Amino acid sequence: MTDTDDLSPFKDRVFKRSLYFFFFLLFLLLILTVISLGSGHLSLSPGDIWQTVTGSGTEAHQLLLFQFRLPRIILAVLVGIGMATAGALFQGVTQNGLADPGIIGIHTGSGFFVVLFLYLVSLSQDQPPWWANIGLPFVAFVGGITAAILIYVLAWKEGVTPIRLVLVGIGINAGFSAAILLVQLRMSESDFNRAIIWLSGSIWNASWATVLRLLPWILLFVPLALYKARILSVMQLGEEMAVGLGTAVEKERIKLLIIGVALSAASVSVAGGVAFVGLVAPHLARRLVGGKFQRMIPVSAVIGAILIVLSDSIARTVLAPSEIPVGLIVSVIGAPYFIYLLITIKE
Amino acid sequence: MKKLVVSTLSLTLFLAACNGENTVDESENDTTEDTVTEENKETTDSESRVLTDGAGQDVDIPENPEAIIASYLEDYLLALDVIPAAQWSISDGEGVQYYLQDDLGDVPTIPYDLPYEAVMEFEPDFIMIRDQPEQDMIDQYNLIAPTYVLNASPTDWRETMREVGTVLDLEDESETVIEDYDARAQETASLVEEQADGESAAAIWMIDTSLFVVHPERSSGAVLYGDAGFEIPAVVDQLSDDADWAAVSLEEVAEMEVDHLFLISDDEESSLTEDRLWQNIPAVQNEAVYTFDSQSAWLYYGPIANEQVLDFIDGSLQ
Structure with a gap:
């Protein structure tokens, strides 16, 4: 996992290869996006899309494309970027290939706070205040941080071993799931159903409003993550070496975790509990471009986006017009990979 | 009743006012925008x-x-x-x-x-x-x-x-629907008064071995008690919380001592009906158990559902 050659990523041949992979994946994402735009319950031919994009399509097609499908695909891309980057950060900071915020309970922590928040808002007879929706990512963030602190405190035993962290995380995950259920049982039937769909991971009610809610978080924290990627790479050399190279390890670790929680929580607040993206995307990225985070994070972000766009296309076409929560599709892909990793990881 | 008359009256007045406005609008349109x-x-x-x-x-x-x-x-x-x-x-x-x-x-x-x-x-x-x-x-x-x-x-x-x-x-039409329904309910109410005066009833929904009883003021419960005029068993009154159908045990059903049991069930046979507790329910002993499938109107809301429930009650009593 740790290659000890020159730390500067911008000169070597591997860099060129990474760049090549990055653009190839970006191209793939673009193609998927176009296919996804055309697929769904109502059919749109490539010709229709072209006409609509150039402004000569019918009003119905414009509505379908620009108000329903486009925001949804953009949201899928953003959620994929957010969750994959968060996963890469978590795996890097904990030096643990299994540390996906979706598996170790960061997502459910966020989810619990969001569900609780929605429940409390629904208790008051008035209309929900205007800031209720904008506040969701913040509420999710507080929940994610709470879960992260809980996991770290409980897993701490003269340091945190990877397996211990995952086991405690899975426990925390179960605990928060139970707490969510407790809140849900107090909800009215319709709220309950909505919470279920939301928690299993769904972006079917995407709109430009949801996109705008998530976008600032991605625009702020993904560049931050990239900026910190070098430090993350240094940290992979081991704590002593990192300190020797002038890194304030504990401080940086906390900063990186906060960035990771922010990205995963903001994604969860709009898309619900989509697990495994934060696990699978960084792993695939590492396979393609190696373990250096300066290269690995961008590639893993694009892979995350591809994963969600692809899963969402499947989610809304297989049983159309009914929809499957996108989180289930991602899990179908991700769970076997997780088990495979559990089997192959030695320590 | 008085309230109803007053509200219907005010509604009619309101409607009349609306209509008046509409006609004014139209004539204005006609005169000012001849070329539309x-x-x-x-x-x-x-x-x-x-x-x-x-x-x-x-x-x-x-x-x-x-x-x-x-x-x-x-x-x-x-x-x-x-x-x-x-x-x-x-x-x-x-x-x-x-x-x-x-x-x-x-x-x-x-x-x-x-x-x-x-x-x-x-x-x-x-x-x-x-x-x-x-x-x-x-x-x-x-x-x-x-x-x-x-x-x-x-x-x-x-x-x-x-x-x-x-x-x-369609305000008038909706009032008519309600009035028609109330008139129709009156027929069932007199039938109940005639055939089962002062007798109690309950609608029980059976899924496998789970039992649920209808809320006395909701769905078919409102029809059974509010419209048709059956007596509410004490147990049903106590159970009524915030669910349309509340879970009950067989013991509680037995405690109800209902005279008429409207059973919503898709199973031909159930182990529950073999139970001694079940056998001792007055409705069972008097052969006043009426079975309906779960697709029937009992589980729903609305004038049509309710009217079908009234028909079911009539059919069961006759």
């Missing part, structure tokens, strides 16, 4: 009314909407002779409201959670929903067609009926 094309005239004619809905939004209600999506409100629409563009369904169109299929048989199905593209497919010009979804979703539906979220409580079918009537500009 047929199309333009149509749009000015269908100038919409504005009502505040359950989500606190002012909704422009189109006049004479032709393609209405009002999922799970089909009962009320049909009572007003309005055929919706699509009907509620679950499991990919497999599960529908069977008790309405005489009227809804030809109406295509739409998934219960109203995915945007499924809604778009029907090109509705008006959408009515009951469950209050997130504002984001209402905004999206509004892009497709004006969307009205009902104010009325889902457990009060009369209130719902009136609101649906008001929204669709």
Whole structure:
């Protein structure tokens, strides 16, 4: 996992290869996006899309494309970027290939706070205040941080071993799931159903409003993550070496975790509990471009986006017009990979 | 009764006022805009009314909407002779409201959670929903067609009926539906008085070995006790919390000592009915257990469902 050659990523041949992979994946994402735009319950031919994009399509097609499908695909891309980057950060900071915020309970922590928040808002007879929706990512963030602190405190035993962290995380995950259920049982039937769909991971009610809610978080924290990627790479050399190279390890670790929680929580607040993206995307990225985070994070972000766009296309076409929560599709892909990793990881 | 008369009167007055306004509008249009094309005239004619809905939004209600999506409100629409563009369904169109299929048989199905593209497919010009979804979703539906979220409580079918009537500009018709229903209920009430005066009844829903009893003021419970006039067993009164159908044990059912048992069950045989406790229920001993399948109207709300329940009661007593 740790290659000890020159730390500067911008000169070597591997860099060129990474760049090549990055653009190839970006191209793939673009193609998927176009296919996804055309697929769904109502059919749109490539010709229709072209006409609509150039402004000569019918009003119905414009509505379908620009108000329903486009925001949804953009949201899928953003959620994929957010969750994959968060996963890469978590795996890097904990030096643990299994540390996906979706598996170790960061997502459910966020989810619990969001569900609780929605429940409390629904208790008051008035209309929900205007800031209720904008506040969701913040509420999710507080929940994610709470879960992260809980996991770290409980897993701490003269340091945190990877397996211990995952086991405690899975426990925390179960605990928060139970707490969510407790809140849900107090909800009215319709709220309950909505919470279920939301928690299993769904972006079917995407709109430009949801996109705008998530976008600032991605625009702020993904560049931050990239900026910190070098430090993350240094940290992979081991704590002593990192300190020797002038890194304030504990401080940086906390900063990186906060960035990771922010990205995963903001994604969860709009898309619900989509697990495994934060696990699978960084792993695939590492396979393609190696373990250096300066290269690995961008590639893993694009892979995350591809994963969600692809899963969402499947989610809304297989049983159309009914929809499957996108989180289930991602899990179908991700769970076997997780088990495979559990089997192959030695320590 | 007095209240009803007064409200009907004020409603009629209100309607009359509205009509007056409309005619004024039309004549104005005619004089000032002689050159308007047929199309333009149509749009000015269908100038919409504005009502505040359950989500606190002012909704422009189109006049004479032709393609209405009002999922799970089909009962009320049909009572007003309005055929919706699509009907509620679950499991990919497999599960529908069977008790309405005489009227809804030809109406295509739409998934219960109203995915945007499924809604778009029907090109509705008006959408009515009951469950209050997130504002984001209402905004999206509004892009497709004006969307009205009902104010009325889902457990009060009369209130719902009136609101649906008001929204669709069919107030008089909705009052007629309620009056007709009350008149029809009176027939059953006299039958009950004649055949089972002072006797108690309960509607029990049996799923495998679980039992549920209807809330005395909701769904078919409101019909059974409020309209038909059966006595409410003490146990039912105590159980009634916030569910339409509350879970009960066999012991509690036995404790009810009901004279008439309306059993909603899809199983021919159940181990429960072999139980001594069950055998000792007065209704069982007097052969006053009437079985219906779970697709029948007992589990639903609305004037049509209720009327079918009245028919069931009549049929059972005769």
